[in-house]
Amino acid sequence: MPTLILADLHANRAALSAILLTPEARDCGSVVSLGDQFNYGPCPAECLAMLRDFCEEGGRSLTMLQGNHEERLPHLGEPALRGVNWALLRWSAEQIGDGLLGLPKDVRLMDGRVWCTHGTPGDPDHLVDEEGVRAVLDTLPDNCRLLLSGHNHIRWRVRHAGREAVNPGSAGMWEDSPGCTAPFGILQNRDDGSPSVSLYTVPYRxxxxxxxxxxxxxxxxxxxxxxxxxxxxxxxxxxxxxxxxxxxxxxxxxxxxxxxxxxxxxxxxxxxxxxxxxxxxxxxxxxxxxxxxxxx
Ligand SMILES: [Fe+2]
Structure with missing residues (x-):
């Protein structure tokens, strides 16, 4: 069955709700969220509950990855995160409790042919652009064909050396399009067994x-x-x-x-x-x- 791919949800309940109501999302048997599930947005706990309910009700599996925001969770008391602007991070962390601690940084799907991460493999806070992601594709294992990542909040599809890198764009904070529009991806197997991801958007109020x-x-x-x-x-x-x-x-x-x-x-x-x-x-x-x- 297809897999729903979300990135950088950032606690945006309106965006998540719109995505989960689409027929493409409802056809999925699993959900992979590529990190930054919380912070910046107003509904961290509600979004986690909504994701879990969607998966439980439909018998879907749920995999959430560690983004750079989840990476900060164990360090909230440290001086670098005590500034005024990090108050929102602390508020968000209080809402979710331990719900996003200990998440994996990477997950591989389809017998290793798909690598899912937040920034780059092993480093949720490593920011690359569409040019930089080509070099990342060169570092993947031989059998890996598709890299799915987030972090930049913009959408891209980059083909390089027989591989593909896809960023579906931030579900909660898409910085590449005017208006309130939530992007997401659907991952499927092609007939020849190779992975394929289709990209969608859905508006919300x-x-x-x-x-x-x-x-x-x-x-x-x-x-x-x-x-x-x-x-x-x-x-x-x-x-x-x-x-x-x-x-x-x-x-x-x-x-x-x-x-x-x-x-x-x-x-x-x-x-x-x-x-x-x-x-x-x-x-x-x-x-x-x-x-x-x-x-x-
Ligand atoms: Fe993000």
Whole structure:
């Protein structure tokens, strides 16, 4: 039976719900989630429960991999993760309890012909682009034909030296398309036994995501990341999240501080060029008052 491939769900219940209602997903006998199941989004516990219910009800197997966010779970008390912006990570971790501890970094399917990982094999936090993934394909075992990965939040399909690398795009934070659209993949065996992955997208309602943000407490724990997440989903601003994190790194260097210091994140937030007033305080105040009524 086909396998549903999800990447970078990031606790987006509206996106996950839309995906799981598609006939393509419902035809699947198993689910593989390529890491970053939680953080950034408002519904970490609800998404885990939804995934588990979907699999239990349909007799499907569920495999979740370790993303760079799950990789941080055992280190939440360390100085590098004490800064203001990591408050959201700690809030998210409290919601899920031990539900995402000890996940594997990689899993191989179809007798080793498919390698599933988050960043690159063995390293959930290793970020490669469409060029860099060609070199990764060269390192795979001889019988491996297909690499499935996430982490970048953008979709690609790269063919190189008789192999293929596919990133389905982030289910919860797709940074490659305007509007609230959730991407996913379906993995199947071709008639000749070789693996094949088809890519899909399904729209979901921005209002549902906004209500989840406003009702979850996530937005008030640390508004910066939710603001960026919503900007990404409204505008399709490519790599907005990565740009923001890199900006914070540069601010830390200029200040001679490190990413664990709240002052670094406050300075990064103050100097970030929020697009078109979309993320201004006035914009958020209006949005919140409008949606409070809608969500109640
Ligand atoms: Fe991610």
């Amino acid at each position: 921005e209002e549902d995501l906004l209500c989840d943000y406003l009702q979850s407490g996530c937005f008030h724990t640390d508004p910066v990341i939710p603001r960026i997440a919503l900007t990404v989903m409204r505008t399709g601003s490519r790599h907005t999240m990565l740009h923001y994190i890199r900006h914070a790194h540069r601010v830390a260097e200029r200040m001679g501080g490190d990413m664990g210091e709240p002052a670094v994140w406050q300075a990064a937030d103050a100097s970030w060029p929020w697009a078109d007033g979309l993320c201004s305080e006035a914009f958020w105040a209006r949005l919140e008052s409008e949606h409070r009524q809608l969500c109640e």
